[in-house]
Amino acid sequence: MKAINIMFDSLNKKYLSAYGNNWTKTPNFKRLAQKTVRFDRAYTGSMPCMPARREMHTGRYNFLHRSWGPLEPFDHSLPELLMKSHIYSHCSTDHCHYWHDGGLTYLSRFSSYDMVRGQEGDWWKPQVEGFQYKWDIRRQDRVNRLYTADEQNHPHIRTFKSGMEFLTANKHSDNWLLQLEYFDPHEPFTAPRRFYEPYGLGSDEHDWPKYAPFQEQSEGVQRDACRHYAAALSMCDYYLGKVLDFLDEHNLWEDTMLIVNTDHGFLLGEHGFFGKNYMPTYQELCNIPLFIWDPRSKQKNQTRQSLVQTIDLMPTLLSYFGLEVPDEVMGHDLAEVIAHDKNVREGALFGYFGKHVNVTDGRFVYMRAAQNATNAPLYNYTLMPSHLFTPFSPEELKLADQTLVSHYRYAQNTPLLRVNANHGLFPNNSCYQFNQHLSWGDLCFDIENDPQQKFPINDEEVKMRMLSLMYQLMQEHESPNEQYERLNLPYGNH
Structure with missing residues (x-):
């Protein structure tokens, strides 16, 4: 083959x-x-x-x-x-x-x-x-x-x-x-x-x-x-x-x-x-x-x-x-x-680190923004602390938890650094622009009937169903607790 x-x-x-x-x-x-x-x-x-x-x-x-x-x-x-x-x-x-x-x-x-x-x-x-x-x-x-x-x-x-x-x-x-x-x-x-x-x-x-x-x-x-x-x-x-x-x-x-x-x-x-x-x-x-x-x-x-x-x-x-x-x-x-x-x-998650968490079921797309102006809390989990062009700086690494986190199955329970990502220390911050998305807030689209995404919908039943799907998928993919807090999901932490 x-x-x-x-x-x-x-x-x-x-x-x-x-x-x-x-x-x-x-x-x-x-x-x-x-x-x-x-x-x-x-x-x-x-x-x-x-x-x-x-x-x-x-x-x-x-x-x-x-x-x-x-x-x-x-x-x-x-x-x-x-x-x-x-x-x-x-x-x-x-x-x-x-x-x-x-x-x-x-x-x-x-x-x-x-x-x-x-x-x-x-x-x-x-x-x-x-x-x-x-x-x-x-x-x-x-x-x-x-x-x-x-x-x-x-x-x-x-x-x-x-x-x-x-x-x-x-x-x-x-x-x-x-x-x-x-x-x-x-x-x-x-x-x-x-x-x-x-x-x-x-x-x-x-x-x-x-x-x-x-x-x-x-x-x-x-x-x-x-x-x-x-x-x-x-x-x-x-x-x-x-x-x-x-x-x-x-x-x-x-x-x-x-x-x-x-x-x-x-x-x-x-x-x-x-x-x-x-x-x-x-x-x-x-x-x-x-x-x-x-x-x-x-x-x-x-x-x-x-x-x-x-x-x-x-x-x-x-x-x-x-x-x-x-x-x-x-x-x-x-x-x-x-x-x-x-x-x-049934559904798919997608997005950029620190921005909207998005979910689709193939017909609707729901974009959940951070629900506070600070976009916090937000952490990197890593043993390879590098950005696009540079390693994490000593100042960033000083923001890491002193106790390594080791409960993630996806990481084979390997102890991980948990580094605060909600700060202005990123050398490539212009690439991510973490807080820019807050001005758009939550968005929901019916991409079957509105493929150009020109008309956000306000159907609360659809949004709650998509939010429930997002929560389910975040649990399946071992989303860190702070992501639920950052998004202020109404179902409580996993």
Whole structure:
């Protein structure tokens, strides 16, 4: 058995032809949908980038217990479990966050990995002149682009070539997983020049919107950012097609599972916002594209309406390779969903650490905000105290409980640091903007009848039912007591 997981970052499904978009040039995503099962109710769990990847490794939510950070020592990691059973795993990626402090433990779980440099603010090529401070990722991106302008040097294309080297060398071998993981179409929305032409773009100017409302963007970003995103998406589509060609040419469909997914979406002016993290978690962010081909059931050119999540990918792959799923895993094997749309869950939680806790049953979405102006209490549970770019500071660690917490089954009862997260010490606080969401308060939408989420509903019966579902799922996923207190849930602590 073989498996390929092609993962993109910040893929908004409303821009894909496979989900009905008629102006972006994405024919290979439509071709992909014809060769796989397309999921319409696939949801993230934890956002953004590394929290979603921790879910893919572990089959568990991250956001109730932890902000952005590395894999923990007690985590059951998918590629590590495969390797222990003599199933090879390889990752080809240009995702620059893997070589920041908050992502350093992920790639080392694979049997081998190829790290392609140069995306966004990857501290790659040096330039002393004009340097002021290390965290200026926009300056570093300008430096990196001096070396990636030609198509053959673009990190996306180099990542594709790396993945194809693995496939070419191992197409006749058995028992392997390839994770072909791209940073694109994550901002900045870069692509070789030929992908700009269908969208009337002459340069890469205005390709990096701020994480800010629409009215705070420059006129150029307001006008051009969506087309830049579409150009990056067309590049992703073109090289996706090359992988599909390879599967066709070598008939790998017979014994190779294919999963194509993303970590989360991205807002490009919808609801008046650009970016992610700081606004309510609208459908464009959490309802993600997902395509799966399972050679056992051979279902293709079909859609599935069952509610599935990122945490389901890890147990699905373990089961596909005939391995036991650890007790701590909370995701579900999707084999029967793929085969005949069997329902595997009543509801799904999703969100960012310290922001709304969100729940959906597939029709309604309820977003529960912190019920006090301080967003307290809030704690990180960890043995790997790192943020995105830096370790926890000594000042933060002084806020940790002196007695280690050791009652969580998901952590195999390993003693954990419990570190106060409700303060202004986060080096990457601008990425999470913990208290920004309070101004929106609780929100509830009927996404079946209002898919654009323009009209919040005030049906108390629906809200109480969704709140009850949220509480039930928080209990099942061992939510810390303070999350109930922060949200002021009316059912008392678990």
